[in-house]
Amino acid sequence: MDNGASSYRRFLDGDDKGIAEIVGDFKDGLILYLNSFVNNLYVAEELAEDTFFRLLVKKPRFAGRSSFKSWLYSIGRNVAVDHIRHNSKSSYIPIEDMEAYLADESELERSYIKEERRIMVHKALNKLPSDYRQIIWLVYFEELSHEESAVAMKKSSRQIRNLLYRAKQALKSELEKEGFVYEEF
DSSP, rough: OTTTTHHHHHHHTTHHHHHHHHHHHHHHHHHHHHHHHHHHHHHHHHHHHHHHHHHHOOOOOOOOOOOOHHHHHHHHHHHHHHHHHHSOOOOOOHHHHHHHHHHHHHHHHHHHHHHHHHHHHHHHHHHHHHHHHHHHHIIIIIIOOHHHHHHHOOOOOOHHHHHHHHHHHHHHHHHHHHHHOOOOO
């Protein structure tokens, strides 16, 4: 995976879907990163919009000396620093608004972490042998019973139980290689 570089190249070549992919892939993470500068989720969202706007209008050159994500985040950092420099006066936020803000920030963080974990699981799943991927998919994603999975895979229930056990062990091993902290199946 090139972390968005090919999408950006496509955008520069005139394919508007490239920028849409970049926004979809990096928006939440960029907002959380920018929030670390401004401690205001709503301002961080505006700064993220400004960052993507810079990509749209100025079309800076991506040299490829770093990952696309780190390059994009450095642009976001510059936008945040400019914002802080121009708005150095602190503002008053009513406590009622702060509670809503904190709840929104917490929810965004949870959804971002959940999405990142889901991506890691799917990447690890793709490294497994076909039978392992199939049984994990059928049981955990499609929520089929062992008996239904046995019919779908043309195996006995005992074979399905054994296959599922080995598949979970293999998936756990792949995830641990990536440093993933997992929850028990």
